[in-house]
Amino acid sequence: MIEKNVRCPKCHEIVSFSGEPxxxxxxxxxxxxxxxxxxxxxxxxxxxxxIEVSHLKKVYGNLIAVNDISFSIKKGxxxxxxxxxxxxxxxxVEMIESIRIPTAGMIKILSKDIRTNFDDVKxxxxxxxxxFHSFERLTVKETLVYFSNLYKKQANVDxxxxxxxxxxxxxxxxTNLSGGLKQRVxxxxxxxxxxxxxxxxxxxxxxxxxxxxxxxxxxAGLKKKGKTIFLTTHYMEEAEYLADHIAIIHKGKIIAxxxxxxxxxxxxxxxxxxxxxxxxxxxxELLQQKGFEVTSEENGDIAVRIxxxxxxxxxxxxxxxxxxxxxxxxxxxxxxxEVFLHLTGSKLGEVAS
Amino acid sequence: xxxxxxxxxxxxxIKAWSRSKGTLxxxxxxxxxxxxxxxxxxxxxxxxxxxxxxxxLDDSEMxxxxxxxxxxxxxxxxxxxxxxxxxMSYIEENNxxxxxxxxxxYGEVIISSFGTNATVDLLFYFDQSEQSSNQVxxxxxxxxxxxxxxxxxxxxxxxxxxxxPTITEDFxxxxxxxxxxxxxxxxxxxxxxxxxxxxKYRKYGILRKLLTxxxxxAEWIFSKMLFMMFLSFLSSVIIILVGILVWGITITVDPLxxxxxxxxxxxxSFLFSGMGMLxxxxxxxxxxxxxxxxxxxxxxxxxxxxxFPLDQMPEFLQEFARILPLYYVNEGLRxxxxxxxxxxxxxxxxxxxxFASIFFLAGVLLTKWNED
Ligand SMILES: Nc1ncnc2c1ncn2[C@@H]1O[C@H](COP(=O)(O)OP(=O)(O)OP(=O)(O)O)[C@@H](O)[C@H]1O
Ligand SMILES: [Mg+2]
Numbered sequence: 001m002i003e004k005n006v007r008c009p010k011c012h013e014i015v016s017f018s019g020e021p022x023x024x025x026x027x028x029x030x031x032x033x034x035x036x037x038x039x040x041x042x043x044x045x046x047x048x049x050x051i052e053v054s055h056l057k058k059v060y061g062n063l064i065a066v067n068d069i070s071f072s073i074k075k076g077x078x079x080x081x082x083x084x085x086x087x088x089x090x091x092x093v094e095m096i097e098s099i100r101i102p103t104a105g106m107i108k109i110l111s112k113d114i115r116t117n118f119d120d121v122k123x124x125x126x127x128x129x130x131x132f133h134s135f136e137r138l139t140v141k142e143t144l145v146y147f148s149n150l151y152k153k154q155a156n157v158d159x160x161x162x163x164x165x166x167x168x169x170x171x172x173x174x175t176n177l178s179g180g181l182k183q184r185v186x187x188x189x190x191x192x193x194x195x196x197x198x199x200x201x202x203x204x205x206x207x208x209x210x211x212x213x214x215x216x217x218x219x220a221g222l223k224k225k226g227k228t229i230f231l232t233t234h235y236m237e238e239a240e241y242l243a244d245h246i247a248i249i250h251k252g253k254i255i256a257x258x259x260x261x262x263x264x265x266x267x268x269x270x271x272x273x274x275x276x277x278x279x280x281x282x283x284x285e286l287l288q289q290k291g292f293e294v295t296s297e298e299n300g301d302i303a304v305r306i307x308x309x310x311x312x313x314x315x316x317x318x319x320x321x322x323x324x325x326x327x328x329x330x331x332x333x334x335x336x337x338e339v340f341l342h343l344t345g346s347k348l349g350e351v352a353s
Numbered sequence: 354x355x356x357x358x359x360x361x362x363x364x365x366x367i368k369a370w371s372r373s374k375g376t377l378x379x380x381x382x383x384x385x386x387x388x389x390x391x392x393x394x395x396x397x398x399x400x401x402x403x404x405x406x407x408x409x410l411d412d413s414e415m416x417x418x419x420x421x422x423x424x425x426x427x428x429x430x431x432x433x434x435x436x437x438x439x440x441m442s443y444i445e446e447n448n449x450x451x452x453x454x455x456x457x458x459y460g461e462v463i464i465s466s467f468g469t470n471a472t473v474d475l476l477f478y479f480d481q482s483e484q485s486s487n488q489v490x491x492x493x494x495x496x497x498x499x500x501x502x503x504x505x506x507x508x509x510x511x512x513x514x515x516x517x518p519t520i521t522e523d524f525x526x527x528x529x530x531x532x533x534x535x536x537x538x539x540x541x542x543x544x545x546x547x548x549x550x551x552x553k554y555r556k557y558g559i560l561r562k563l564l565t566x567x568x569x570x571a572e573w574i575f576s577k578m579l580f581m582m583f584l585s586f587l588s589s590v591i592i593i594l595v596g597i598l599v600w601g602i603t604i605t606v607d608p609l610x611x612x613x614x615x616x617x618x619x620x621x622s623f624l625f626s627g628m629g630m631l632x633x634x635x636x637x638x639x640x641x642x643x644x645x646x647x648x649x650x651x652x653x654x655x656x657x658x659x660x661f662p663l664d665q666m667p668e669f670l671q672e673f674a675r676i677l678p679l680y681y682v683n684e685g686l687r688x689x690x691x692x693x694x695x696x697x698x699x700x701x702x703x704x705x706x707x708f709a710s711i712f713f714l715a716g717v718l719l720t721k722w723n724e725d
Contacts (some may be wrong), residue, residue: 099561099723117568127565129558137369149361150566173372189562 002040007265010034010291011309032291035271038277049112050075050197050228051096056105058091065091066123067252068105073084073230073245075196080243081232082336084348090130093201096230097127109197114349126190130201130232132204133182140185143174148192155194164188164218180211187218197228204238216241220222236336236348248340254342260336267342270307271306273315277327278302283319290318306331354572362568362576367609368585379545384538385595391660392527392600403490406436406443406452413460417503420455438700444478444519447702451487453494462512465643466511469519474515481518481692488603493515518693527617531596532686533659536679538592539585540625540654544646546581547629551720552639574717578626585622593690605693613689623683624709628678630716678708 003018010087011032019025019040027038051073058066066088071078072275081089094100096107098118105113109121134143141161148154164184169177174185183203190198200219204212211234219242222229233239235242239246240260247257256263264270277300282296292315293305304315312331319326370376382580405423409416434443434452444452454476462473477494479487491514498512505511554560563573596602605611630647636642654660656670657679663671674680685701688694 096560099564101723114687122567124566125565127562129561132562133557134559135365135369137372138365142365146365147566148360150563150568152567176438188364193566254650325692 003082004038004040006036006038007307008032008034009036009311012293012305012307029349034259048074050077050110051079052106052108052111053092053096053232054106056092056095056107058088058095058100059103061275066095066102066254069249069252069254071254071257072246073228075228076223076226077244078219078229078242080230080246081230081249082234082236082239082246082292082340082348083232083249084234087234087249089234089249090201092249093199093230093232094129095197097125098128117253123151124195125197125199126195127199128183128186128190128191128201128203131205132186134185134189134249138175138189139171139173140177141170141345143185144188144192147189151192151193155192157192160188160191162237163221164191164216179212180207183211183215184218187215187222191222195227197230199230202234203231204233204235204256212238234348236340237250240276240336246336248336248343250340256339263336263339264334267339269305269338271331271333273304273306273312274314274330274332275304275326276299276301276330279325280322283324286322287315287318287323292318354473354575355571358568358572359576359579362573363579363583366576366580369655370580370584377437380538380542380584381591384534384588384592386420388527388531388534388592388595389599391530393675400536403429404432405429405494406432406434406442406449407492408438408452408454409723410436410528411455411459414438415460415463416455419459419497422497422501423494424496426493429593436581440478441519442623447480449519450480451490453491463505465602466505466509472511472513474513476517476618477514477517506609519573525602527596527600528602528691529544529662529687530660531592531600531602532584535592535618535686536657536682537622537654537659538588540650540682542584542588542678543581543622543625544629544632544650545643547626547716548575548633548642549639550638551576551630551633552642555633555637555638570722581622581626582619585618589618604690604692606691609695610689610693610698613698613702614686617682617689617705618622618683620709623713624682624705625677625712626710627714627716630720631712634716634720653677656680658683678705678712681705681708 001018002021003016005014005016008029008031011029011034013029013031014029015023015027017027017246019038021040022042024037024039026035028035049072050053053072055072056066056070057068059066059072060120069092083089087332091100095102095105096109096114098114112121112123114194116120137144138146141157144157144160148157161167164187166181166184168186169181174182177185187198187200187203190200193292204215204220207215209336213351217237219229219231223242229242231238232240245257246263247254248263252347258265258266272295283302284294287294287302287304292311294302295305296303306312308313316329337348340346370380407423409420420431424431434440440452440454443449456473456476459473459475462471463584465471475498477491477492479491493562497513498514502508516594583692591634593602593604596606628649632649633642636645656674657677658674659679663674663680666674681701685698685705690700690703692698
């Protein structure tokens, strides 16, 4: 039996239900009587985790760069490690990659303790280090062939070139590539051994928006193929766009963790439906009577909090029922920036500078 | 160690190297250019008629006849050396490149040669650093001797020639310069190559990336050393070829000496690769490390007798040179390549091996791929 807290879509009361893992049951809100469905997540076992980190710590002199963090990454997930400059992202990811030695803590990759099994693990992981820059005077294809020759298990280099959309550049020297292409080659290098887990340390930092999009598409493509991806970034849009699971790290500590929706619901203001240019007065009272939460009303524009997507339809049908006309609607949801602000009192971008 | 990995890494190194105009210039074109420039500055006018000092201890009709025949060849201009001169000091004082001594009993032996087994040895003293011209003269002398032997006895070697190598301090500059150029080029190639791998590759994340792949550090270092040796031998061969073709130097063709040369060149590659690793270990920024490499290698180049002999320098600098590894490289290569001085070549190559072991081991042990 596990327990789960959900917010009633109608009266916004937080209610607790219990059920079996994997079960989906119909429930009734004890306060307002609304009916809905609740799904209980399957329990995850060791075997479902690609990476397990517990009580990981790294100390540099007086600085605790990584301060006793624990988390697990499910197979097939894109895990985003979001945090400002100097938060401890690289230190953490490089400890998992066995590049740095932890001061304390335990790391398992595919259930294997990396302290004793890393040579084994090397074949299952592909790594793009932060600010990676490959051999300048090799072509894209030569670079990939070189790295793939280091492994016993090798993916087909031509297929990687195709998948990463590098065909047109395969005979160009690495040094002559644009920043975005270099990063795509970096990701491609991380794939030469057809790894299960891919580590990408800030793969889009310093790229223009178009190049960033291209890298995002590449990562989304890898996810589709079922790869587990450990992505570090200080761009919240990147985490929002790509991640199944997000951990926010700040000053060496994980300050929040969960899916995007979970984080937004827990720490953000939720989604807001803006209804603009209402032709009728007193709509606020009307909606409140029907149990909706109106967060603001100004010059005929009104803002209503939305917790589930059906909410939008409910609000709009309430308006139509009373023949209330309006100019336009817009839905804005809170974002990770807001979550970060809420948790740390500062903006992600500000901490960075 | 997996040979396949090493071979693939080696191949890639050569590819990347052959595409870099900068490295190609420093490893190949630059030494050749220096040899051409310095050689042109220092080389004298070539000899047309060769001078040969002759000390005629016999002073008989027969010996006069012999000298006359030598002069009639038109290649040799004979200079008479007084009978009272001590040959070795005469050679040293006058920087004599070659000298022939006709022994006292020369005439007598020839006259009595019919029906006896008597022979006479002419002594040919020659400076090893002057091999090309000395070879010409020696072959002229032996031709003369051969035809005289034919005439006197139908081929029995009555008159023979005994070679006595001498070493004067007055070598041709280019003979001195070529081995120094080899040592210098290997030093530069290996120090800078090693610095690049230990600073740039660290900054670029290549070393960290490699840590996450199955290549071992031993495989990596092994293939890099193969590559450095490849470059060292390539530069050496090119420098020697230019030396031979353009400046007519003669190098010793002797199995032991060639072996010592190969050993010294290999050990030098290890020596300076190790030194580069150490520089890259303590000076982490690539540009700063390059500067540090220059600050170490350029003074060493001048002080270790690369371009001019040590005895032209003040005493204390000469003492200082003897702690510089490049000095032993230069001396080792010179003694093996040019002077054919076995004991010196052995000693110096041994010292180079010791230096190489120390620097290379220290480099390998003190540098690492991972971060703290
Ligand atoms: N080798 C080291 N020695 C000393 N301090 C270090 C070392 N590496 C990292 N640090 C410190 O540890 C902290 C975390 O650094 P880390 O590189 O992990 O941050 P990050 O989240 O990856 O930042 P960025 O976004 O800039 O990459 C920083 O304060 C950094 O200065
Ligand atoms: Mg980082």
